[in-house]
Amino acid sequence: MSEVQVHKIQAEGERVLLLARQADALYEEIGLRAFLRFEARGGLHGYDREDWLEAERSLIFAPPAELVETDDEFTIRIAVPGFDASRIHVNVLPRTVIVDGDPATIDHANGTVLLSECNDRKLLRRVDLSSEVRTHTARAILQDAVLEIHVRKAAVENDNVRLTVAASA
Numbered sequence: 001m002s003e004v005q006v007h008k009i010q011a012e013g014e015r016v017l018l019l020a021r022q023a024d025a026l027y028e029e030i031g032l033r034a035f036l037r038f039e040a041r042g043g044l045h046g047y048d049r050e051d052w053l054e055a056e057r058s059l060i061f062a063p064p065a066e067l068v069e070t071d072d073e074f075t076i077r078i079a080v081p082g083f084d085a086s087r088i089h090v091n092v093l094p095r096t097v098i099v100d101g102d103p104a105t106i107d108h109a110n111g112t113v114l115l116s117e118c119n120d121r122k123l124l125r126r127v128d129l130s131s132e133v134r135t136h137t138a139r140a141i142l143q144d145a146v147l148e149i150h151v152r153k154a155a156v157e158n159d160n161v162r163l164t165v166a167a168s169a
Contacts (some may be wrong), residue, residue, distance in 0.1 A: 001140070001141055001143040002084070002085035002142045002143070003085065003139075003140070003142075003143070004085045004088050004089075004090055004129065004140035004141065004142050004147060005088075005089060005090065005099060005140075006090045006091075006092060006138045006139060006140050006149075007089060007090065007091045007092065008089055008092050008135035008136050009092060009093045009135060015091070016093070019091060019098065019156070022100070025087075026057045026059065026060070026124070028123070029059060030052065030055045030056050030059060031052075031055075031061075032055075033052075033055035033058060033059065034051040034052045034055040035051075037055060038051050038055060038135040044112065048083060050081075051158060055160070056104040058121070059121055059122060060121055060122055060123075060124045061103075061121040061123050061124070062081055062124060062125055063078055063079045063123070063125060064078070064079050065077065065078045065079075065083075065125055066078075067127055069164050071145040071153075072152060072153055073150060073151065073152050073153060074097075074129055074133060074149075074150070074151050075148065075149070075150050076097055076127050076147075076148070076149040077146055077147070077148050077149075078099055078125055078146070078147045079145060079146055079147075079150075080099075080101070080123060080142065080145055080146070080147045082103050082104060082145075083102075083103060083104060083123055083142075083145075084104045084142070085142040087101045087102045087103070087104060088100075088101035088123065088140075088142065088147060089101060090138065090140045090147075090149055092133065092135045092149075092151055094132045094133060094135060094154070095128065095129050095131070095132055095133070096126060096127070096128050096129060096139070096159040097126070097127045097129065097138075097149060097151070098124075098126050098127075099123065099125045099126075099127075099149075100122065100123055100124050100125075100155065101122070101146065102122060103121070103122075103123070103141065104122055104124070112129075131153055131154065132153070132154040133152060133153055133154055134151070134152050134153070134154050134155075135151070137150075137151055137152040138150070138151040139151075
């Protein structure tokens with residue numbers, strides 16, 4: 001079991017800008033690969049969606065995930081085979097959890113790779129939450145190639161608050 005670094009992010013700030021820049025760079029690379037597929041097909045129109053999706057799949061590993069909600073907490077489980085804790089980043093925003101990471105590098109200095117089904121794509125998984133969370137409560141553990149993230153919900157305000165109003169003299 002390994003702890004995974006969690007970035008607790010408010011809705012605005014430097015870390016949000018960094019995430020936006022990383023997403024922009026990734027979309028640029030996807031667009032370039034999609035265009036290269038278009039050119040390789042001789043510029044034949046009508047396959048733009050397929051080109052984009054194939055380019056996206058070639059760069060991004062979006063693993064299966066599970067989101068469980070209780071009265072006071074969200075638990076997210078994501079299968080991340082081939083990733084170690086030091087290369088996974090969990091970004092927790094008030095209503096979204098974004099997990100990204102780079103695959104582990106394996107040193108094959110003593111042999112020749114004959115078969116490899118290891119993932120070499122960037123890990124990227126976004127999970128939108130149905131209510132706001134307290135970002136500072138987030139914690140993440142990687143065990144047996146499953147990343148488990150726990151984050152507590154923000155306090156639910158009581159709709160039945162009674163106010164006493166005093167008359168001024």
